[in-house]
Amino acid sequence: MNAPVDVSFFARAAKPLTSYRPYWAKRFGTAPFLPMSRAEMEKLGWDSCDIILVTGDAYVDHPSFGMAVIGRTLEAQGFRVGIIAQPDWQSADPFKVLGKPNLFWGVTAGNMDSMINRYTADRKIRSDDAYTPGDIGGKRPDRAAIVYSQRCREAFKDVPIILGGIEGSLRRIAHYDYWSDKVRRSIVVDAKCDLLLYGNAERALVEVAHRLAAREPVEKITDVRGTAFVRRPDDESGKDWFEIDSTSVDEPGRVEAHINPYMTTSEQAAAQGSTCSKDDAPDFVAGSKGGSSAGGQKDLKTAEPNPAIQPMLFVANPALKAKLKVPPRDKTVIRLPSYEQVKSDPVLYAHANRVMHLETNPGNARAMVQAHGEGVTARDVWLNPPPIPLTTAEMDYVFDLPYARGPHPSYADENGSHDGVTKIPAWEMIRFSINIMRGCFGGCTFCSITEHEGRIIQSRSEDSIIQEIEDIRDKVKGFTGTISDLGGPTANMYRLGCRSPEIEAACRKPSCVYPGICQNLTTDHGPLIKIYRRGRALKGIKKILIGSGLRYDLAIKSPEYVKELVQHHVGGYLKIAPEHTESGPLTKMMKPGIGNYDKFKQLFEKFSEEAGKKQFLIPYFIAAHPGTSDEDMMNLAIWLKKNGFRADQVQTFYPSPMATATAMYHSGRNTLTRVRREMRDTDEESVDIVRGEKRRRLHKAFLRYHDPNNWPLLRDALKAMGRADLIGNGKHHLIPTFQPLTDGGYQSARRKNSTPVGASKPVAAAPIKSSQPQKGRILTQHTGLPPRVTGASAKPAAGKGFKKAR
Numbered sequence: 001m002n003a004p005v006d007v008s009f010f011a012r013a014a015k016p017l018t019s020y021r022p023y024w025a026k027r028f029g030t031a032p033f034l035p036m037s038r039a040e041m042e043k044l045g046w047d048s049c050d051i052i053l054v055t056g057d058a059y060v061d062h063p064s065f066g067m068a069v070i071g072r073t074l075e076a077q078g079f080r081v082g083i084i085a086q087p088d089w090q091s092a093d094p095f096k097v098l099g100k101p102n103l104f105w106g107v108t109a110g111n112m113d114s115m116i117n118r119y120t121a122d123r124k125i126r127s128d129d130a131y132t133p134g135d136i137g138g139k140r141p142d143r144a145a146i147v148y149s150q151r152c153r154e155a156f157k158d159v160p161i162i163l164g165g166i167e168g169s170l171r172r173i174a175h176y177d178y179w180s181d182k183v184r185r186s187i188v189v190d191a192k193c194d195l196l197l198y199g200n201a202e203r204a205l206v207e208v209a210h211r212l213a214a215r216e217p218v219e220k221i222t223d224v225r226g227t228a229f230v231r232r233p234d235d236e237s238g239k240d241w242f243e244i245d246s247t248s249v250d251e252p253g254r255v256e257a258h259i260n261p262y263m264t265t266s267e268q269a270a271a272q273g274s275t276c277s278k279d280d281a282p283d284f285v286a287g288s289k290g291g292s293s294a295g296g297q298k299d300l301k302t303a304e305p306n307p308a309i310q311p312m313l314f315v316a317n318p319a320l321k322a323k324l325k326v327p328p329r330d331k332t333v334i335r336l337p338s339y340e341q342v343k344s345d346p347v348l349y350a351h352a353n354r355v356m357h358l359e360t361n362p363g364n365a366r367a368m369v370q371a372h373g374e375g376v377t378a379r380d381v382w383l384n385p386p387p388i389p390l391t392t393a394e395m396d397y398v399f400d401l402p403y404a405r406g407p408h409p410s411y412a413d414e415n416g417s418h419d420g421v422t423k424i425p426a427w428e429m430i431r432f433s434i435n436i437m438r439g440c441f442g443g444c445t446f447c448s449i450t451e452h453e454g455r456i457i458q459s460r461s462e463d464s465i466i467q468e469i470e471d472i473r474d475k476v477k478g479f480t481g482t483i484s485d486l487g488g489p490t491a492n493m494y495r496l497g498c499r500s501p502e503i504e505a506a507c508r509k510p511s512c513v514y515p516g517i518c519q520n521l522t523t524d525h526g527p528l529i530k531i532y533r534r535g536r537a538l539k540g541i542k543k544i545l546i547g548s549g550l551r552y553d554l555a556i557k558s559p560e561y562v563k564e565l566v567q568h569h570v571g572g573y574l575k576i577a578p579e580h581t582e583s584g585p586l587t588k589m590m591k592p593g594i595g596n597y598d599k600f601k602q603l604f605e606k607f608s609e610e611a612g613k614k615q616f617l618i619p620y621f622i623a624a625h626p627g628t629s630d631e632d633m634m635n636l637a638i639w640l641k642k643n644g645f646r647a648d649q650v651q652t653f654y655p656s657p658m659a660t661a662t663a664m665y666h667s668g669r670n671t672l673t674r675v676r677r678e679m680r681d682t683d684e685e686s687v688d689i690v691r692g693e694k695r696r697r698l699h700k701a702f703l704r705y706h707d708p709n710n711w712p713l714l715r716d717a718l719k720a721m722g723r724a725d726l727i728g729n730g731k732h733h734l735i736p737t738f739q740p741l742t743d744g745g746y747q748s749a750r751r752k753n754s755t756p757v758g759a760s761k762p763v764a765a766a767p768i769k770s771s772q773p774q775k776g777r778i779l780t781q782h783t784g785l786p787p788r789v790t791g792a793s794a795k796p797a798a799g800k801g802f803k804k805a806r
Helices: 024-028 038-044 066-076 114-118 144-155 187-191 202-213 265-271 339-344 346-358 392-399 425-430 462-475 501-506 526-536 559-568 583-589 594-610 630-642 660-667 693-703 708-720
Strands: 051-055 081-085 104-107 161-163 175-177 182-184 195-197 227-231 242-245 332-335 367-372 379-383 433-435 485-487 573-579 616-623
Touching (some): 051 066, 066 202, 144 161, 187 379, 195 202, 339 367, 583 660, 594 616
Parallel strands (some): 332 367
Antiparallel strands (some): 175 182
């Protein structure tokens, strides 16, 4: 059984969100939407805002949007909160529209890192932005958190700037920047913010807001968990800390054996494989019994050891033992290699990244400090330990706040709707979905959840989740009875955690499920099954789908859960992410072997057949991940063809800031093991890095082996690899010998069949007068799978349009 969430170490370690005395402005009540204009402020009776939030996303008042969560949480504490969403950053004027904030600016780039939002994995500019009305790109600047902070400072110089969001979390120390291909400084230094809040920041932000409201100077707020700030090396406030120097990588030289005081000089030399006599015979073998010296006499070194003679034994002085105390962790700081060091030394960068990831558990993490600059410009970036996770009661408090659950009215069209040119795709995707938990203990090296949300699972209560389902049913316009998702970062980690609170607080493992599921981890899916059953039994709820990623190695531990999921909560397709089939890349990803996928597939097909349903798994894979060889990608392509998959959408490895896999990409070292100066192949310390456009394109082409545009590249590669036997026109071959005429490019089926914003017809090569898809055109992620049959579309009139795709 699961240990009750609220009795964990973390529940007892922090001040509850609901224990603060509300700020005086709470008398103004709750706003239907947080104001974005002076007119809205006046309507609420406000003369000013206490806090103004600046975000790179459109303002959607929904608990899946960070600014809405932060804004409503601060509002519940009594503060007047305004929002400036996607301002024009060319001048400071748009940052003055709500006036001067009384307490501070809250700045974020949005729900996504602005560079990942703007650029593809091939560093090409995206034309769309799912967090912008009309899906229009270019509404936020590159490195938005820095630009917004600069404009806020320019607008009102003396107002503190509190930076947050995922962009701040992923850049809180010196980090490798994929887009400029260099190591950049901490965003605290570049943005010149007064305080950075990383991770889920409700607890830290509420404390900071109340302390600023009490007129405490922002520069004195240096003891809040989950914050980072700049401190001068000579600052007295940092003098009472015990500092652990971790600015270098150990480089042990030759290890000399301890000298035995009972051995003669010649015996010591012999033990080291040498001799101290010039006259020793060449056939002398040290330590051999019966050996003779040059004079024919028995050598003293061959004498039997005397058991009465023992080497001296050194022990610690009991009188001093009590005085050797380890300094308290809450006053210990680890000094990482400086920005200047990691910028010029990839090995030290890998070392710093490994140390940082070992200090992510809120139960035992220590503070860290990293120097930036030298001489008069020298300053330290201090990182306090991660924030204490929210308890179940606090999670309910945050998610039960009075969200409008829709975009701000200013985005609506003339009919008051948010469709067509005013549609916000990110909101449409989560419009009828519910977030039931936070965090992920998977530890996948390419994922940013570890650096942002952490690996401690924070779950809502069953009643809170059911209440939100009912709210969607009763209050959200356009609801047809289907909940699109009941999940989070990982759909089936709800209420999972360590069996022992003490072990959980002390653990330093980067993953609870790699290389195998930890014996201390609970895998009981009972609470989740109960929510599924209770949710779909509600009146007016026709279907509850699971759209979040599923950890299938956990799911197979609970066949009852798999049966419940497959028979009631899969809409024809279920997305899961094996990521690869080969051990090389999987060990660098910290992902389970493909055997777990096979076990899950067996259960999936078994329970689908029992329910009389035709359902399909859609596996996702990553190309060009660190540790992936060309042979690994070839074997993956063979596996895909053998299993009948044709991947349409392909993900190439994207080095996000501060991720473990990004440190591997930059340094060429495996940071999951000890980082050394001299790599040892036996320890798998070196990593095969896929660099350059040509090789990344090859790895992507292997995933799309069925695309004729990729066949010339694959033929050359297979011949160079000595695998020309995979080229031929048989079913057992990977690619054919013939080459059809192609345009040399690729457009996904998703793009071809999608309807552009404002258009009523799908894009096609020839004019189509019906919204029905063409015969043979597949609308699925993997073109090898049959299309979903919903029965929702009306049949075209006889002799007109097209027949349904088969």
